[in-house]
Amino acid sequence: MSLPPEFLGRLALIEEALRRALAEGPAELVRMSRYVLGWEDADGRPSAGGGKRLRPLLCLEVAAAAGADPAQALPGAVAVELVHNFSLVHDDIQDGDALRHGRPTAWQVVGAPQAINLGNFLYTRGLRQLADSRLPGAPLALAILFEAVERMVAGQWADIAFEDAESVTEEDYLAMVEGKTGALLGAAAGIGAALAGAPRGTVDAFRAWGERLGLAFQVQDDYLGAWGDAAATGKSTSSDIARRKKTLPVVFALASDGSGDALRAIYRAAPAPEDDTAKVLELLETSGAREHTRALARRFSAEAEALLADIAIADDARDRLRTFARFIAERDR
Amino acid sequence: MSLPPEFLGRLALIEEALRRALAEGPAELVRMSRYVLGWEDADGRPSAGGGKRLRPLLCLEVAAAAGADPAQALPGAVAVELVHNFSLVHDDIQDGDALRHGRPTAWQVVGAPQAINLGNFLYTRGLRQLADSRLPGAPLALAILFEAVERMVAGQWADIAFEDAESVTEEDYLAMVEGKTGALLGAAAGIGAALAGAPRGTVDAFRAWGERLGLAFQVQDDYLGAWGDAAATGKSTSSDIARRKKTLPVVFALASDGSGDALRAIYRAAPAPEDDTAKVLELLETSGAREHTRALARRFSAEAEALLADIAIADDARDRLRTFARFIAERDR
Numbered sequence: 168m169s170l171p172p173e174f175l176g177r178l179a180l181i182e183e184a185l186r187r188a189l190a191e192g193p194a195e196l197v198r199m200s201r202y203v204l205g206w207e208d209a210d211g212r213p214s215a216g217g218g219k220r221l222r223p224l225l226c227l228e229v230a231a232a233a234g235a236d237p238a239q240a241l242p243g244a245v246a247v248e249l250v251h252n253f254s255l256v257h258d259d260i261q262d263g264d265a266l267r268h269g270r271p272t273a274w275q276v277v278g279a280p281q282a283i284n285l286g287n288f289l290y291t292r293g294l295r296q297l298a299d300s301r302l303p304g305a306p307l308a309l310a311i312l313f314e315a316v317e318r319m320v321a322g323q324w325a326d327i328a329f330e331d332a333e334s335v336t337e338e339d340y341l342a343m344v345e346g347k348t349g350a351l352l353g354a355a356a357g358i359g360a361a362l363a364g365a366p367r368g369t370v371d372a373f374r375a376w377g378e379r380l381g382l383a384f385q386v387q388d389d390y391l392g393a394w395g396d397a398a399a400t401g402k403s404t405s406s407d408i409a410r411r412k413k414t415l416p417v418v419f420a421l422a423s424d425g426s427g428d429a430l431r432a433i434y435r436a437a438p439a440p441e442d443d444t445a446k447v448l449e450l451l452e453t454s455g456a457r458e459h460t461r462a463l464a465r466r467f468s469a470e471a472e473a474l475l476a477d478i479a480i481a482d483d484a485r486d487r488l489r490t491f492a493r494f495i496a497e498r499d500r
Numbered sequence: 501m502s503l504p505p506e507f508l509g510r511l512a513l514i515e516e517a518l519r520r521a522l523a524e525g526p527a528e529l530v531r532m533s534r535y536v537l538g539w540e541d542a543d544g545r546p547s548a549g550g551g552k553r554l555r556p557l558l559c560l561e562v563a564a565a566a567g568a569d570p571a572q573a574l575p576g577a578v579a580v581e582l583v584h585n586f587s588l589v590h591d592d593i594q595d596g597d598a599l600r601h602g603r604p605t606a607w608q609v610v611g612a613p614q615a616i617n618l619g620n621f622l623y624t625r626g627l628r629q630l631a632d633s634r635l636p637g638a639p640l641a642l643a644i645l646f647e648a649v650e651r652m653v654a655g656q657w658a659d660i661a662f663e664d665a666e667s668v669t670e671e672d673y674l675a676m677v678e679g680k681t682g683a684l685l686g687a688a689a690g691i692g693a694a695l696a697g698a699p700r701g702t703v704d705a706f707r708a709w710g711e712r713l714g715l716a717f718q719v720q721d722d723y724l725g726a727w728g729d730a731a732a733t734g735k736s737t738s739s740d741i742a743r744r745k746k747t748l749p750v751v752f753a754l755a756s757d758g759s760g761d762a763l764r765a766i767y768r769a770a771p772a773p774e775d776d777t778a779k780v781l782e783l784l785e786t787s788g789a790r791e792h793t794r795a796l797a798r799r800f801s802a803e804a805e806a807l808l809a810d811i812a813i814a815d816d817a818r819d820r821l822r823t824f825a826r827f828i829a830e831r832d833r
Contacts, residue, residue, distance in 0.1 A: 192650065192654075193650070193651075193653075193654035193657065195657055195661075196653065196654060196657060257616050257617075257620065260613070260616065261612075261613035261616055261617075262613075279594075279612075280593070280594035280595075280660050281657060281660055281661075283590050283593065283594055283616060284590075284594075284653050284656050284657045284660070287590065287623070287649070287653045288650065288653045288654075290620070290623070291646055291649045291650050291653065292650065294627070294646060295643075295646045295650075298639070298642050298643060298646060299643065306631070306639075309631050310628075310631060310632065313624055313627060313628045313631060316620070316624045317525065317526070317621060317624050317625065317628075318526075320526075320529065320617050320620045320621045320624065321525075321526035321529060321621075323617050324526065324528055324529060324614060324617045327613050327614055327617070328528075328614075
């Protein structure tokens with residue numbers, strides 16, 4: 168499922184603004200930022216890659232729905248995308264992941280110490296877009312972003328802590344995901360509304376909607392991490408399993424009568440000498456984790472739709488946001 | 501050389517404000533922040549430790565010199581101290597350092613992945629102090645801080661890159677140090693002036709003074725790293741040497757006729773099986789690096805004094821800043 172064509176125009180706006188934001192600065196940090204954003208390969212040659220720009224698109228779409236020229240929200244869109252990339256660069260170090268979007272991760276290219284610097288640069292450059300914009304909504308947008316990053320960092324802390332935890336409940340898992348993924352998607356939507364000059368109540372309503380959408384997005388991500396097409400997602404299906412990540416399917420299966428004990432035995436043991444992905448997938452399947460994960464993604468998606476229905480915007484604007492939200496929540500890659 | 505007693509009152513203000521800034525938030529991140537700030541040991545028991553708070557003191561002293569109640573600059577003081585601690589937490593991961601202020605570094609306590617999160621939390625929490633303060637000078641203060649962090653990150657990148665570089669000139673070294681250390685000390689001074697409501701020209705003059713002071717500070721730090729008292733500095737004298745850091749004495753000695761070739765041979769080789777610190781120190785001594793490093797610290801200190809002399813403030817305020825600057829530049833730990 169590709170981005171519906173009506174959103175492509177704004178995608179072009181975003182790419183231009185991102186390139187402007189990274190047009191100058193410390194040479195190596197800018198060069199590696201361009202690599203991470205997907206515009207260049209590791210040797211500086213033009214390439215196509217990088218992410219789907221869902222967060223900046225969400226930001227612009229909300230600004231438009233709130234009645235503003237979406238271009239007005241570009242500093243916020245660029246900020247959330249750079250903050251997102253900052254978190255990816257650091258996450259890949261933390262998780263030891265070698266591939267992202269089918270390309271070597273930043274720390275594989277420059278080493279973990281320099282990749283820490285790169286993440287810090289992307290974060291700072293992102294914040295500057297908002298701070299230097301001098302838009303009337305910028306202080307509120309910055310406050311939303313700072314709060315989101317604190318929650319994102321706390322979520323990432325929990326995610327790492329879960330790897331060694333004996334027992335993680337679905338409630339623990341959902342609290343972690345609200346921070347790790349929900350907070351920044353909520354911020355993207357809230358910032359779009361803030362930069363559009365929407366009243367505070369509308370800003371908060373868009374933020375709550377974006378956060379719920381983020382939950383749907385992450386649960387779907389966990390689904391794809393176990394049952395997705397590795398060629399399409401650009402990461403190995405088994406990497407979540409190999410790293411013993413407590414994803415939703417795993418949390419569910421660990422708590423199940425049928426598969427819990429067997430899965431716990433595997434997850435407790437030292438890393439298996441042979442690849443045990445197939446065995447783990449079989450246990451997930453037997454436990455009903457596959458259906459449960461899909462059902463939860465659908466539930467969060469429906470809850471997001473209900474929140475959207477209550478926001479006071481024009482019907483055609485709402486229809487467009489609903490289409491975009493479905494694309495986010497039901498993607499297959 | 502301890503902090504002159506007339507500055508202790510403001511130190512108490514700073515500690516209180518730092519504790520307020522870290523009074524709430526995600527439990528593990530706040531707990532580890534309290535460890536890094538030196539208030540607690542790794543088990544959460546009260547302890548005394550942590551840094552000298554030079555940057556927040558500088559911020560308050562400048563605000564007072566610019567005619568404001570120094571308490572007005574507290575959000576800036578807290579911001580620069582938390583940003584400084586963010587950089588230390590990440591630097592210690594990057595450099596693999598096990599001790600800081602005589603205590604295990606954060607990554608030794610919680611592992612490198614979680615220490616990356618901790619640094620990101622400290623950075624964000626620091627920025628929020630300024631952003632949420634709603635002081636009239638806060639937007640300028642934030643802009644100063646963002647620029648400083650970008651330069652700090654670029655300096656840290658260069659510092660790491662120098663470890664593997666065959667040739668680093670004194671010019672390269674000074675450019676690196678201006679970013680890595682000078683930028684944040686300059687920002688601390690500039691932010692103090694900005695929050696005091698000083699005119700833009702005065703803000704920039706204080707920033708330039710603080711940056712020069714930062715150069716004097718870092719060169720003295722390099723001196724202490726080779727010839728300081730390990731018990732007083734809280735880090736091993738040999739750690740810069742063991743990590744093959746291109747400190748100023750090393751850069752100087754590598755370029756010298758007498759010691760250059762021998763030192764290069766040592767630095768080129770794989771890490772020595774035995775401790776070669778004594779041999780390296782002997783080569784530094786022979787090259788004249790010790791006198792050169794002291795002389796350069798004195799030169800930057802004198803240049804800072806000259807910059808201070810040109811700032812339009814009352815004579816007694818200038819005297820006080822001069823005393824503080826000498827404490828920073830001539831410390832022995």
